[in-house]
Amino acid sequence: MIRHDYSRVDSKRRANLSHKKKQFAKAEFQEQTYEHRLNFYVLPPTAEITLEEFEQWAIDRLKVLSELEACTFRNKGPEETAEYMKSILEKYLPMRSGTSKGQHLHEERKKDHYSHFILRLAFSATEDLRRRFSRLETMLFQLRFKDDDHIERQKFVRSLNLEWEEVQEAEKRELKEKLLAAAGGGMRNREEQEWFKVDWERVPLLVEQRRVFLKRGKAYVPQREQMSLVVAEFTKTLDEALELTSRALPRLDEDDRLAPILAHLSQSFTAPDAAYSSSDANIDGLSTLTANSIDTLSQNFPLCMRNLHTTLRENSHLKHFGRLQYTLFLKGIGLSLDECIIFWRRSFKLMTDDKFTKEYRYNIRHSYGDVGGDSNRRGRGYTPYSCQKLLTEPLPGPGQTHGCPYRTFTPDNLISVLQRVGVNERDVLKTVREDVGKQRYHVACNRVFEWSHKREIKKVKDDGSWNATDLDTIVHPNTYFKRSWLLKHLGEGNAGIVNGGSGDTMEE
Amino acid sequence: MPHSLSPESTPAGESSREMSQAEDIKPEPETQDATMEDAPSPPAPAPTEKSRVNLEELFDDDDSDGEFASSAPVKSEEEASQPAPLKITSRSSFSDPEIMRAFYQRLFPFRYLFQWLNHSQTPANDFAHREFAFTLPNDAYLRYQSFPTADLLRKQCIQMLPSRFEIGPMYSTNPRDRKTLRKASAFRPLMKELVFDIDMTDYDDIRTCCTGASICHRCWVFITMAIKVVDIALREDFGFSHILWVYSGRRGAHAWVCDKRARLMDDQKRRAIAGYLELLKGGDQGGKKVNVRRPLHPHLERSLDILKEHFQTSILAEQDPWASSEKSSHLLNLLPDPTLRAALQKKWDSAPNRASASKWADIDTLAKSGALSKTSKELLEAKQDIVLEYTYPRLDAEVSKKLNHLLKSPFVIHPGTGRVCVPIDTRRVEEFDPLGVPTVTQLLQEIDEWKCEEGEKKVQDWEKTSLKPYVDYFRKFVAGLMEEEKPALKRERQEGADAMEF
Numbered sequence A: 001m002i003r004h005d006y007s008r009v010d011s012k013r014r015a016n017l018s019h020k021k022k023q024f025a026k027a028e029f030q031e032q033t034y035e036h037r038l039n040f041y042v043l044p045p046t047a048e049i050t051l052e053e054f055e056q057w058a059i060d061r062l063k064v065l066s067e068l069e070a071c072t073f074r075n076k077g078p079e080e081t082a083e084y085m086k087s088i089l090e091k092y093l094p095m096r097s098g099t100s101k102g103q104h105l106h107e108e109r110k111k112d113h114y115s116h117f118i119l120r121l122a123f124s125a126t127e128d129l130r131r132r133f134s135r136l137e138t139m140l141f142q143l144r145f146k147d148d149d150h151i152e153r154q155k156f157v158r159s160l161n162l163e164w165e166e167v168q169e170a171e172k173r174e175l176k177e178k179l180l181a182a183a184g185g186g187m188r189n190r191e192e193q194e195w196f197k198v199d200w201e202r203v204p205l206l207v208e209q210r211r212v213f214l215k216r217g218k219a220y221v222p223q224r225e226q227m228s229l230v231v232a233e234f235t236k237t238l239d240e241a242l243e244l245t246s247r248a249l250p251r252l253d254e255d256d257r258l259a260p261i262l263a264h265l266s267q268s269f270t271a272p273d274a275a276y277s278s279s280d281a282n283i284d285g286l287s288t289l290t291a292n293s294i295d296t297l298s299q300n301f302p303l304c305m306r307n308l309h310t311t312l313r314e315n316s317h318l319k320h321f322g323r324l325q326y327t328l329f330l331k332g333i334g335l336s337l338d339e340c341i342i343f344w345r346r347s348f349k350l351m352t353d354d355k356f357t358k359e360y361r362y363n364i365r366h367s368y369g370d371v372g373g374d375s376n377r378r379g380r381g382y383t384p385y386s387c388q389k390l391l392t393e394p395l396p397g398p399g400q401t402h403g404c405p406y407r408t409f410t411p412d413n414l415i416s417v418l419q420r421v422g423v424n425e426r427d428v429l430k431t432v433r434e435d436v437g438k439q440r441y442h443v444a445c446n447r448v449f450e451w452s453h454k455r456e457i458k459k460v461k462d463d464g465s466w467n468a469t470d471l472d473t474i475v476h477p478n479t480y481f482k483r484s485w486l487l488k489h490l491g492e493g494n495a496g497i498v499n500g501g502s503g504d505t506m507e508e
Numbered sequence B: 001m002p003h004s005l006s007p008e009s010t011p012a013g014e015s016s017r018e019m020s021q022a023e024d025i026k027p028e029p030e031t032q033d034a035t036m037e038d039a040p041s042p043p044a045p046a047p048t049e050k051s052r053v054n055l056e057e058l059f060d061d062d063d064s065d066g067e068f069a070s071s072a073p074v075k076s077e078e079e080a081s082q083p084a085p086l087k088i089t090s091r092s093s094f095s096d097p098e099i100m101r102a103f104y105q106r107l108f109p110f111r112y113l114f115q116w117l118n119h120s121q122t123p124a125n126d127f128a129h130r131e132f133a134f135t136l137p138n139d140a141y142l143r144y145q146s147f148p149t150a151d152l153l154r155k156q157c158i159q160m161l162p163s164r165f166e167i168g169p170m171y172s173t174n175p176r177d178r179k180t181l182r183k184a185s186a187f188r189p190l191m192k193e194l195v196f197d198i199d200m201t202d203y204d205d206i207r208t209c210c211t212g213a214s215i216c217h218r219c220w221v222f223i224t225m226a227i228k229v230v231d232i233a234l235r236e237d238f239g240f241s242h243i244l245w246v247y248s249g250r251r252g253a254h255a256w257v258c259d260k261r262a263r264l265m266d267d268q269k270r271r272a273i274a275g276y277l278e279l280l281k282g283g284d285q286g287g288k289k290v291n292v293r294r295p296l297h298p299h300l301e302r303s304l305d306i307l308k309e310h311f312q313t314s315i316l317a318e319q320d321p322w323a324s325s326e327k328s329s330h331l332l333n334l335l336p337d338p339t340l341r342a343a344l345q346k347k348w349d350s351a352p353n354r355a356s357a358s359k360w361a362d363i364d365t366l367a368k369s370g371a372l373s374k375t376s377k378e379l380l381e382a383k384q385d386i387v388l389e390y391t392y393p394r395l396d397a398e399v400s401k402k403l404n405h406l407l408k409s410p411f412v413i414h415p416g417t418g419r420v421c422v423p424i425d426t427r428r429v430e431e432f433d434p435l436g437v438p439t440v441t442q443l444l445q446e447i448d449e450w451k452c453e454e455g456e457k458k459v460q461d462w463e464k465t466s467l468k469p470y471v472d473y474f475r476k477f478v479a480g481l482m483e484e485e486k487p488a489l490k491r492e493r494q495e496g497a498d499a500m501e502f
């Protein structure tokens, strides 16, 4: 059975994922062979991986799970989700079928296996995290189950040794009419005309919808409904294992290297982290920004920045952290240092030049890497904040306005701010309220984005000019702006492509 | 198709008689017993206690304390209550405190109720952690009552004289202790019978013979049909075998599925069964209420087979649901074919009082004569849907979906009719006559009129009355259930041992 104390890290910075103490566990170090592409993750990993692998694999899987979660919150159907996830899975967690033998196959499956177990450790601490993890892992499993090769899937299911009785030919003949009627017809080929017998309690949803034939407490489940059985079993197994893991967790505290990584991982579950990419500043069709452009452009800002902008205009001032957050964002969208200084100087209109120069100018230059130590200048100042950064920093105090409004505002205030910026559809507001209630702030923000750009998104999807990756979940305010601006200026000489930038149709 | 109901149970002269619920019952208490007049209104405990003692002295020669507490083959509760000097006539009101007290003292089968819920003779948590909810004469509702033994339940009934009581789930701890628990999660429902509630109210849009609380033999058929369809599905499809159907005392029936497998089901599984059995969708404004895919699921195919015979007699002939033109326009709306609809409309406009059976026949006649623009298969399916709409069980599904839902106990008295909520024997479901179910006043009178024969052994009070067949049925039902739980207990122990080893 599963043990969960695979947490020792030896002095050579290797994460040793053994499930027994080393001296007793020689035989356990044998690597698993991964006969099947699908995995119920019953056996914990036993081989060693580097700490870098440990972290990178976990982050990759986390990316996949976060995207899956975003799909559910945006009510994407199964097909739409599968389509959307294709490129993401290909990039972060590819799993090829058994027909392509070789070392790659083994590596892919190993990464899948290990990353699952690492996240299991990271997400077993609280009931809420366990539930989310279980739900998303189930979705991922289902996604893969669906596109698995028919034969391979069959082999995998057999290997599970679930207690399913195959309905024999004689009984099939006897019950044929009823079996077909219960399945709702539409079973053309012979392959589909296979049934399992299980206690009806194992398939309550199929029973509720009268999609199985019942006889004396047994449900006759058609082959094609097999998935719901396997998936239910997967969830059950995982839930039980997570319970066990959570009880074994305290032992992990001994480890000084894994603990921070795991803590970081579970934190990132709030929103996937995204580094600011300088390409976000390079927007096709957007002319050189000036201090004067910001008022207009603020319509394309995410709520966190729009809120800062509004506050700035109302008070002619912003407190330190708000200023820092906003300055970095403006730098991120391509505002030059000089224009940025002009912007702030004009904005603080109740302030003397002298005071501004003394107390503010330096900070702006510092943010841009124009002054400060070598490392600051080399790194061209600070990086614009990501959603994750905004979501994990301390909450603003009185008079402060920085951070993510989805997190920092009371739901009522949030809703009225959203209404003020034109989000007026009741359903959207209602779901946003639910999102923030569940602390899914970035999901709420993405939802608002999709609603505000629904016409444009439909268009670029329909004409195929944007692919799924272009419409990834937004996890950075600068991505929000860039995507918003591009979508609102479609057909104005920009093709919505990241690089290049000769257009000059900056609109007022 | 011929009517398959047995006519014996519904004498012609009575079959159409409406039952007014207050009939024969006049609110004139006739109390000739001094102790009865002393009876104060509950739940004032001290004087009630006094009167209880008096009454017991009057009726009992033995002390009945503790006799329901175990399987010890000692005196039964019924022995404790004779001889009977109480005089009750049909003019007594069934809700008089003395009537209720006599009922709980002398007639209510506490012993079998205990065994039914306890699944064994020896008191256990199955019974002790069960929630009972009392409705008191002043309409106060007392939840989370529980009792270690049958006798303590009986005592509280006699003391408080609830107009009725309900049965809820068995909890993880004693319901009376729920507030003393440190963690709220320590108090959670563990098991309860799967229950169903069928009420005539849900048939009001298709019932023509009676309205409101009244029923007659004609409309009772709706309940009979529902019992047949649900009962067979629970047995054949789900494999349950301990199903107790109970008359609700006025215009409906309850089912208690008592198999252990059913009792242990969580809400999701209860929802699954409720959904499996539920068919009609949409309220009165919803238009077509049955929309099922074809081929019909075997459960629906079987139900249709059972129901279509009733449809010919009970629906078309007796309910005559499309007599008025307003009603027949609903029938037209259920037909998918505009050409046929127009032809039928024309025909029925010229014969306004045409009976439903003829109108139903017109559909096929006109279809055959060419007034059909769609396929005959579509018409057949639409007609099947109509049969189902007018006959298929209408369950109050919410009752079935929750483990912690309470339902009125069998054998209590319906406060509106005075009738006892007796079990319905499904082997003779068509013979069940709700209007023939004894009222409490009638039963007490029967005790009085009973003549003890020489040399006969002591007879319990319920045996002297027309309640006897119902209690007998219940007793056998409970015995069957206990019998099945016995080996299950052993088996569990065995499995427990195996698991330990593993």
Ligand SMILES: [Zn+2]
Binding pocket: B209, B210, B214, B215, B216, B217, B218, B219, B220
């Ligand atoms: Zn009637």
